[in-house]
Amino acid sequence: MKIGNVELKNKVFLSPMAGVTDLPFRLICKEQNCGMLYTEMINGKALCYDDENTKKMLKIEDEEHPVAVQIFGSDPEFMGRAAEIMNAYPNEILDINMGCPAPKVVKNGDGSALMRNPKLAEEVLKSVVKNSTKPVTLKIRKGWDDNSVNAVEIAKIAEASGISALAIHGRTREQYYSGKADWDIIAEIKNAINIPVIGNGDVFTVEDARNMLDKTGCDAIMIGRGAQGNPWIFKRINHYMETGEILPEPTLEEKINTAVKHLNLAVREHGEYVAVREMRKHIAWYLKGLKGSAKVRDEINKITSYEEVVSRLNEYMEDALTLV
Known part of the structure; x- marks a missing residue:
């Protein structure tokens, strides 16, 4: 699989998770054949202000590659400057967060709140793509709530803005992580755009991964909570995809x-x-x-x-x- 000019060994990725996907956890997942690692989300504005704690989160080890760094923010100028700063870092992919449901993020218009303003979202996407020398990807949700499901619209804007791949979590912001992820929206997006689509939401087992691929036709799978305490999930899914055999659970x-x-x-x-x-x-x-x-x-x-x-x-x- 390719995203832009980046060759990926497999199509089972680690989802970015605040307070979880730090360097130690990423190294553990990499050992288990994770196809691409994502950092915790990085505040684009803090990056522009040269914040020390933010820079610490950007430490990447040689054995991690390929790595995607995820940035968030809703100011096109700051996000463009953040993208320019990231050109000097060793990550292969730059990812934009438009899916985080956390109140402290959305109250500033960032994360999934940006999906409520497609015009501003487009400006942010174009600014990041213009200033990045690396492939830029985007992570979104189904929409803000059940009355404003606009993931397909945002996906089309993303493709037109030069985004190289799109990850979609099949829940609305209002759902947070409750209820069931809607995989139909992943299939809709796969049919609506031509760039790679990465499915996310409710993959906890090898069978879940197989079912998501079969049901949605997505190009890759992103695993978040399913990898917590269970980094073996990457190895087990990849082994199944290659051989049809399901490895036993870890002892x-x-x-x-x-x-x-x-x-x-x-x-x-x-x-x-x-x-x-x-x-x-x-x-x-x-x-x-x-x-x-x-x-x-x-x-x-x-x-x-x-x-x-x-x-x-x-x-x-x-x-x-x-x-x-």
């Missing part, structure tokens, strides 16, 4: 060892204090559904040292394996 040992590896990467990147706290949600995701894991999760939520977290995870694993 308890694989889950614990990966959680510890993820923690090590987080400590290296963020320092122990931040990493131990940031990893609590990831560890809860890794342990989800495992017998007796609620108690361990509660304990880990109170632990503040790296050694203690690792010790408690290993203790849990040994106990569980002994019972087997």
Whole structure:
């Protein structure tokens, strides 16, 4: 698969997620054969003001490629300048966020709020495309709410503005992540435009991925919540696409060892204090559904040292394996 001039090894991508898709998590997903990694969304205006915390989020390791950096904002001038700044970074793709439902984002007219103003959306798209030396992609939702479903209109504007590929999450902004993702809108967009279409929403299993491809005809799949605590989903979907065989679910040992590896990467990147706290949600995701894991999760939520977290995870694993 190609997006612009960028060759991709496979068509199963990691969705950008605020507070989740930082460098350590991306490296874990890359190990599991993720076709393209997306950073957390970057504030275009903050990038223009040379904000230090924003620049830290843009750290990309050699083994990550190909990488898409996602920027958000609704001021065409600032977004164009942000695109120009990103030309100096090593990411292959520049992505525009027009799907984030978070109140603190939409109150400024950014994220999915931009879909309510197609004319301004077009100005933002054209400004970014004009100033970027890299392929520019766009991520949208179905619309703001059920009374303003305009994803097809925005998709056509995007294609006409020079966007190289479009990702569509089959929910409205008002749905956030509730209810069911509408895959029919993905198929509608696939039939309406000629650039690659990336389907997003409710892919949690290998079967979900197969069904999305079959039902929508989309060119690639983007996985968000389905990858939380489950980076193996990329490897398992790709293996199924290549062989027709569904690999077994990861073992308890694989889950614990990966959680510890993820923690090590987080400590290296963020320092122990931040990493131990940031990893609590990831560890809860890794342990989800495992017998007796609620108690361990509660304990880990109170632990503040790296050694203690690792010790408690290993203790849990040994106990569980002994019972087997």
